[in-house]
Amino acid sequence: MKKEKRIVVKVGTNVLTKHDGTLDKPIFRQVVVQLARLKEMGWSPILVSSGAVGAGRSIIGDCDIQDEAIRRQVLSSVGQASLMKRYYELFHEYDIVCSQVLATKEDFATGDHYQNMINCFEGLLGQGIVPIVNENDVVSLVELMFTDNDELAGLTAQMVEAEKLIILSNIDGLFTGMPGEDGSELVKEVGLNDQAAKTFVSSNKSGQGRGGMESKLKVACEAAAKGIETFIANGKRDHVVIDIVNGKQIGTRFLIGETVNEK
Ligand code: GLU
Secondary structure (H helix, E strand, C coil), X not given: CCCCXXXXXXXXXXXXXXXXXXXXXXXXXXXXXXXXXXXXXXXXEEEEECCHHHHHHHHHCCCCCCCHHHHHHHXXXXXXXXXXXXXXXXXXXXXXXXXEEEECHHHHCCCHHHHHHHHHHHHHHHCCCEEEEEECCCCCCHHHCCXXXXXXXXXXXXXXXXXXXXXXXXXXXXXXXXXXXXXCCECCEXXXXXXXXXXXXXXXXXXXXXXXXXXXXXXXXXXXXXXXXEEEEECCCXXXXXXXXXXXXXXXXXXXXXXXXXX
């Protein structure tokens, strides 16, 4: 049976950091305030938060480790702790208990791992706790790695049978061309069998996150196909999550049915 009122909100590194790569501290409060509001509205929110590597960089700088994989392990190990400290303190102000869930790709493979994850989410949500999910960057290397946290968010939304998935980035949504270029327009809705959407994206990635629009589009289409209404929107925009949930037309919405024209 579909579990109503579960919502997964994914915040990307580009939302949580400034141009110089250090953390954009006020944004954390904006995220937490909105999740607290969602709880008041009767939703069970799950936060998928990137930013561990960015937070680590804020603390120890780029560090002189030459091996890229080890550098990432060190930065994320340092950063994840400070990321959670920040979230923990902010949620505490709203009398909300949050928790850390670190996952590797293996945890979403069918079998015992998958069931363990379901049990974990069910246990946490049953207690009214807000799970904060991130990839376990310290141990997830090569084949254990998710494509990016967009993939992790999509898998989490499917696992908890969420009603909605909101993917927050530093751009307003899916555009018909490169955002900001002449003639490039925001795509407001993508229907289930909308093939045109795929032609709009380039694999160009911006900023510091691992994901790009191509991967967001893939995740959003897959989630919508599983009946999860999905949005890609700008996380730097005030009240973006609440406005989306309240039905305002913001960002790109992935319909769980056909396009408006095909209805
Ligand atoms: N897990 C990474 C972090 O917390 C982010 C991965 C991604 O950018 O998708 O820094």
